[in-house]
Amino acid sequence: MENTKPWVKPALEFGPLILFFAVFMLYRNDTVAIAGQAYGGFILATLAFIPALILTTAIQWRITGKLAPMQVATLVLVIVFGGMSIWLNDPRFFKLKPTIIYLLFAVILGTGLALRRNWLGAVLSEALPMDAEGWRKLTLRMAIFFVVLAGANELVWRTMTDSTWVWFKTFGLPVLLFAFLLGNAKLYRDHALPTPKSSDDDRAL
Known part of the structure; x- marks a missing residue:
């Protein structure tokens, strides 16, 4: 990321987490019905976090041409465990x-x-x-x-x-x-x- 602006790297790394926090705080006391299923703020935040992390990880790979093994492992575990939370509403x-x-x-x-x-x-x-x-x-x-x-x-x-x-x-x-x-x-x-x-x-x- 040598030729990118200084704010790009931290934005990509922390952007999904801040989005998760913002969605949770916005809906923490509410429920939203999606496809006939009621979801609380935590699950809604998870639902926003997973695609955001996939997107920022893809952007980092596009910019640098590589991903650290820890980034790949984190992404896989987020998709698996986050997906289970959404699927089971837990x-x-x-x-x-x-x-x-x-x-x-x-x-x-x-x-x-x-x-x-x-x-x-x-x-x-x-x-x-x-x-x-x-x-x-x-x-x-x-x-x-x-x-x-x-x-x-x-x-x-x-x-x-x-x-x-x-x-x-x-x-x-x-x-x-x-x-x-x-x-x-x-x-x-x-x-x-x-x-x-x-x-x-x-x-x-």
């Missing part, structure tokens, strides 16, 4: 989706550690160049973090209201992820790869 399946996603990511990262494969670095090394030890530490921390997020999602959706879960999903989870990434700033610095000197600097020396 919000629980869609609420379970983040738990499945986070546990899947944790298993993938844990498997990479066990096999001594730097799968996280293969995806992020261009944006965050670090040595092998740095990637090992970050992979372990991120795997544990995803397990914690899965547990937090289970706690919220099983014990609290739909509104609380929607706020947690829309704002709480992104804030936790941002805090995690920020909290590892020292790791990034300690294991950053040295910046190669330019040819002009070499000649000056």
Whole structure:
């Protein structure tokens, strides 16, 4: 997305989630009849979210020519669990989706550690160049973090209201992820790869 405007990437990434939040807040106390079936605000929001995510994912693929494995996995799980929630008119399946996603990511990262494969670095090394030890530490921390997020999602959706879960999903989870990434700033610095000197600097020396 090098040649696109700076706002395009965050709009594509967060647009479907904001749409989900907006539709839910608009219809949270109402029901709407579709094809003879009454749907509450949560299901209506899910019904808006799925095509929006498909569209933004397709746009990202069109712009960049590629999709990260996590994007593909997320899209598939959203379609499956979101579709089940709509089909059965039951919000629980869609609420379970983040738990499945986070546990899947944790298993993938844990498997990479066990096999001594730097799968996280293969995806992020261009944006965050670090040595092998740095990637090992970050992979372990991120795997544990995803397990914690899965547990937090289970706690919220099983014990609290739909509104609380929607706020947690829309704002709480992104804030936790941002805090995690920020909290590892020292790791990034300690294991950053040295910046190669330019040819002009070499000649000056």
